[in-house]
Amino acid sequence: MVDFQGNICPFKADIEQNSFAIGTGPSVSLDFKLTSELSLGGSLSLPLFFAFNNSFGLSHYDVRLNYQFVQGQFTLSGILGIAGEPKFFGSSSSSTPFGFEAGIGLAYRFLPQLIGRLNIVSGFNLFGSAFEPRSLFRPSSGIELAYQINPDLEITFGVNGNGDVLGLRILF
Numbered sequence: 001m002v003d004f005q006g007n008i009c010p011f012k013a014d015i016e017q018n019s020f021a022i023g024t025g026p027s028v029s030l031d032f033k034l035t036s037e038l039s040l041g042g043s044l045s046l047p048l049f050f051a052f053n054n055s056f057g058l059s060h061y062d063v064r065l066n067y068q069f070v071q072g073q074f075t076l077s078g079i080l081g082i083a084g085e086p087k088f089f090g091s092s093s094s095s096t097p098f099g100f101e102a103g104i105g106l107a108y109r110f111l112p113q114l115i116g117r118l119n120i121v122s123g124f125n126l127f128g129s130a131f132e133p134r135s136l137f138r139p140s141s142g143i144e145l146a147y148q149i150n151p152d153l154e155i156t157f158g159v160n161g162n163g164d165v166l167g168l169r170i171l172f
Contacts (some may be wrong), residue, residue: 017033017171017172018030018031018032018171018172019031019169019170019172020032020172021156021168021169021170021172022167022168022169023045023156023160023162023163023165023166023167023168023171024164024165024167025045025046025047025048025160025162025163025164026041026045026046026047026048026133026161026162027044027045027046027047027060027164028044029041029042029043029162030042030043030044033144033170036068037067037068037071038065038066038067038068039061039065039066039153040059040063040064040065040066041058041064041065041066041140042062042063043062043139043140043162044059044061044063045059045060045061045139045162045163045164046059046060046083047060047162047163048111048163056131058064059086060083060084060085060139060161060162060163061083061084061086062081062082062083062084062101062138062139062161063069063082063083063137064079064080064081064082064083064101064140065079065080065081066078066079066105067080072133073108073109074106074107074108074109075105075106075107075108076104076105076106077104077105078102078103078104078105079101079102079103079104079105079119079121079140080100080101080102081094081100081101081102081140081162081163082098082099082100082101083099083100083101083139083140084096084097084098084099085097085137086124088101090156096125098125099123099124099125100123100124101121101122101123101139101140102121102122102123102137103119103120103122103138103140103141104119104120104121104122105117105118105119105121105140106119107119112120112148113145113147113148113149114147114148115145115146115148115154116144116145116146117143117144117146117158118142118143118144119141119142119143119160120141121138121140121141121161122138122141123138126157138143138161139160139161140160140161141160141161142158142159142160142161142162142164143157143158143159143160144157144158144159144160144167145157145158146169151171152170152171152172153168153169153170153171154168154169154171155167155168155169156168156169
């Protein structure tokens with residue numbers, strides 16, 4: 001799919017194609033285009049970074065809807081979904097299995113193959129503490145720089161709520 005300026009837009013918040021991504025968190029995510037403005041996505045991760053914070057076994061998931069308000073070289077979209085951090089190993093004191101997330105996604109195409117992205121997404125946990133530092137950095141939050149190798153493949157560098165630093169996104 002192509003936006004009104006003729007650019008291919010693989011960004012999750014302004015998705016024009018379905019995509020599958022893997023990250024170094026480790027994590028996986030999948031996004032599907034539902035209409036010209038709306039997409040449905042989700043992610044699963046077991047971030048190794050959080051293991052150093054005495055939280056081994058704390059996994060992350062989210063299921064989100066992205067709605068595009070502005071599309072083009074600059075893109076703005078709203079993000080709304082559910083997210084959680086269930087803990088499968090060890091004590092469950094830091095587990096927040098279910099909550100809501102909401103925020104905005106921004107993208108800017110610097111060059112035809114270079115895209116900057118920023119997702120500001122916060123959440124509210126329904127179990128455990130209503131406010132925790134992790135509530136401010138949900139799985140769909142993050143900042144990244146993506147380089148599009150070809151129309152069906154891009155590599156990313158940045159940080160997100162899944163603990164990813166490097167990622168690979170396949171468009172289909």
